[in-house]
Amino acid sequence: MSTVTVPPSYSSLPFQDISVSHVPADSPTASKVLIVAFNRPDKYNAVTENLLTELETAYRMIDQDERVRAVVLTGTGKAFCAGADLQIGFSGLLANKESEESIAKYRDQGGRVALAMTNCTKPTIVALNGPAAGFGFTITFPAAIRVAWSDAKVGLPFARRGLTLESCSAFFLPRLLGLAKATHLATTGATYAASDPLVSPLFSKLLPTPQETVAYAVELATDIAENTSPTSTKLMRDLLLYSPGSPEEMHELDSKVFISMVGSKDNMEGIKSFMKKKKPEFSGSFDRESVPFWPWWAHAPRGNGDAIAKI
Template sequence: MTYQTLQLEIAHGAATVTLNRPDVRNAFNETVIAELNNVFLELGQDEQVRAIVLAANGPAFCAGADLNWMKKMANYTPEQNLEDAQQLAEMLYQIYSCAKPVIAKVQGDCYAGGMGLVAACDIAVTVDSANFCLSEVKLGLIPATISPYVIKAMGPNAARRYFITAERFSAQEAHRIGFVHESVPAENLDQTVAQIVNAIVNNGPNAVIAAKWLVEDVTGAEIEEDLLTYTAECIADIRSSPEGKEGVASFLEKRKPNWLLHLN
């Protein structure tokens, strides 16, 4: 499929989705939102894809909303504003709920809605020179649609501060508060992301998906009988699955598991 605002590359079990509007700092509009929604829907269903990298071209990762799009929204009716916001919310959820692990590769500044894109990913790596900002209140707005993902990523205390101050903060601070997993020099970004992707694609694909959702299901749950039963059922089910049996057998027989045979 041809995209107006994105580039897509698939190789060796990994897909790279690249925001490709460097002239506007990869700001998003309705076309970007629709294309991101579609590409993550398709990649989530592609059995050849084991991991997805969300990257960007140019000096900035994403500056948030496109100015021309914002000008158009200024004349929207309340109903049109709601429909527009729902499309953004659905796109973010498509990334968050994708059946494949998603790694954000942040090569430059990331503002406003761009932080929602990063937070919706499973893993985030940034260059140490990037700046971050939740700038919405500067415009009399709030980071509403991105808030579930940003708060989950950085925690409520940090989110409260940066939501209400709109302060710009560094990659080091983003790493300290847990918004990103790693902050690395620019020359190490490609290698760091490649190592993470390589680790994922070498693992059992069904186990990776199950492990992703295990975190979601167990986080915040009370440790009591229902949770103990649920986790026991999870491991029992995957042990008896074809992939689980193959994984154990390949380990005992000191050979590669069959899910590594068809990566191209």
């Protein structure tokens, strides 16, 4: 993994299309919880190439910043994210269709952001404070937790735009909702309220206002940041996401991961803090030494004998 330089303060970074703020906002240096927000409110936070680049850059920094423990992802203004900015369109992507080779090499930029979020050792809590469509909806799927304003409108309008699912959403969505509901959403391309039974299982909590949604997400992220081990939460997310195909294989894997964490620094700190009834002081970095076989999916054999490529 390439090393990136983490800034003293995220709020001072010269981002144009996203904002990153500390919790509390007046903290002069990076805090345990950061709020990352789409920041094109006059365009309903519609996505541009630059916005995606900035979002991926922010996640690369956060991943390697020991001071940060959790991220809240939300939108500035009345929308979460309206998806691609159709006034700009997709003409800039046409060069990737010039040959079979260029098509094979093309990687959806939204997918790069989704993978940056997935691979980040700090969990993301989405605060869906307003409408989310297309990428604005699919980018919520890799998050650890999603909470939403109950009246927020969400949709996957790709079928109505002559496009297809992107940002790794065809992987995440059926795992989150089940194949039947995922296929329904993709096929209709229709818009639904977050409280609709078709999409509400995506959200661990529905709240009555956008403001309460963001406040709850920050409260939840703060609790996670102050009381959980980043190594434990990352490993459990990966166990759920990169799981083998049978109970016996999972037994082998989760036993290996569990015993590797027994006696680790975070394990000892977790037990000590519990016994002394005080807040734990977990390390802010992912403990690769305790799990040298991580990422296990990078080397797991597929049915055809190929290795699963590391994300």
